[in-house]
Amino acid sequence: MNIDKQEYDRTGKILSEKIEIKPESSRLLDNKVAIITGANLGIGQACTIRFIQEGAKVIITDIQDEIGLSNAEFIRSCGGECAYYHCDAFNRNDVKTTIKGAVEKYGRIDILVNNAGYNTPARFEEATPSQFRQMVGIHGLAHCYMIWEVYPYMKEQGGGVILEFGSKSTVKSSLRDPFYCFAKAGVGQLTKCLNLELGRDNIRINCIGPGAVFTGMTMTNDGKPIPGFERMADFSPRGYLAWPKEIAKTVAWLCSNESDYVSGQILCADGGLVV
Numbered sequence: 001m002n003i004d005k006q007e008y009d010r011t012g013k014i015l016s017e018k019i020e021i022k023p024e025s026s027r028l029l030d031n032k033v034a035i036i037t038g039a040n041l042g043i044g045q046a047c048t049i050r051f052i053q054e055g056a057k058v059i060i061t062d063i064q065d066e067i068g069l070s071n072a073e074f075i076r077s078c079g080g081e082c083a084y085y086h087c088d089a090f091n092r093n094d095v096k097t098t099i100k101g102a103v104e105k106y107g108r109i110d111i112l113v114n115n116a117g118y119n120t121p122a123r124f125e126e127a128t129p130s131q132f133r134q135m136v137g138i139h140g141l142a143h144c145y146m147i148w149e150v151y152p153y154m155k156e157q158g159g160g161v162i163l164e165f166g167s168k169s170t171v172k173s174s175l176r177d178p179f180y181c182f183a184k185a186g187v188g189q190l191t192k193c194l195n196l197e198l199g200r201d202n203i204r205i206n207c208i209g210p211g212a213v214f215t216g217m218t219m220t221n222d223g224k225p226i227p228g229f230e231r232m233a234d235f236s237p238r239g240y241l242a243w244p245k246e247i248a249k250t251v252a253w254l255c256s257n258e259s260d261y262v263s264g265q266i267l268c269a270d271g272g273l274v275v
C-alpha cells in the first residue's frame, strides 16, 4: 500500500496555495488559543495548519525567525489567526517572554503542544556527554520550561490541554539511539506524572508517539530520506511511513474536546508499528 506522495520543503515554506478553514459547525478547535513549539517545519508546521483549519488561534514558536514570520503572514492572508514568536525552547527567558506575550495578546492559553525537538543518533560507544545533555535538555528540561510557564494561566482560567511529543522511542528501544530513547521515554513518564498532578486543575496531558515520519529530521541535506529510513515501511503493518499531516490529525483530536476523557496516555501514531 502507498499513500499519495506529499512534498516537503526544507526551507520551511508552507506549500499549500491556500489554507481552507472549516465551516464553524465542524471545527474541532474553534477559538482555542494554542501554542505550538518548533512550529516552523515538519510535524509542528503540519499541526499549525491543521489547528488553523480547525478554527484555532495559533502561536507559532521557533528559532528560525524568517520562516516563522513568513508562515504566520501567509496564514493570516488565508484568514487564519496566527502570530510568530522567537522562542528557543531551551532558553527559559525566551519561554517566559513568549508565554507572557501570548497571554497579553490573546488573553488565555487553551492548548500547549510541546513539539520542538531533534535527534542526533549515535551508538552508545561513540556518543558523548554533550549529546546526552542535548537530548535530555531539548526533550526534557525544555518541555518543563514551557509547562511551568503555561500551567499558572491554565489553572487560573479553569483548565487546558497539554500535548507532549514523544516518539515510538517512548516505548520501544532502537539500536543507534540510546540517548533519544532515554529522553523520549522520560517524556512518557513526565506525561503520566503530570496527569496525576494537574488533573484536578482540569488540565489534561497526553503524549503522542509518532513512528517514522518524512521530515527534515529524517532527511539528508539534499532532501533524500536518510539511508535505511524507507525500509522501515517493511516493518509497518500499514506498509507505509507517515507524512506530517497524518500526525497532525491525531494531535488535533487529542487537543480537542472530542477526547476530553483521555489523559495521561501515550498514543503511538505509527501505523501499528509498536504494539
Ligand SMILES: NC(=O)c1ccc[n+]([C@@H]2O[C@H](COP(=O)([O-])OP(=O)(O)OC[C@H]3O[C@@H](n4cnc5c(N)ncnc54)[C@H](O)[C@@H]3O)[C@@H](O)[C@H]2O)c1
Pocket (backbone or CB within 6 Å): 037, 038, 039, 040, 041, 042, 043, 044, 061, 062, 063, 064, 087, 088, 089, 090, 115, 116, 117, 118, 119, 138, 165, 166, 167, 168, 209, 210, 211, 212, 213, 214, 215, 216, 217, 218
Ligand atoms: N520525524 C520523525 O520521524 C519523528 C518521529 C517521532 C517523533 N518525532 C518528534 O516530533 C517532533 C518534531 O519533529 P520533526 O520531525 O517535525 O522535526 P523537524 O526537524 O522537521 O522540525 C523541528 C522544528 O523544531 C525547531 N526547533 C529545533 N530546536 C528548537 C529549539 N531549541 N527551540 C524551538 N524550536 C526548535 C526547528 O527549527 C524545526 O522547525 C520532535 O519532538 C521529534 O522528536 C519525529
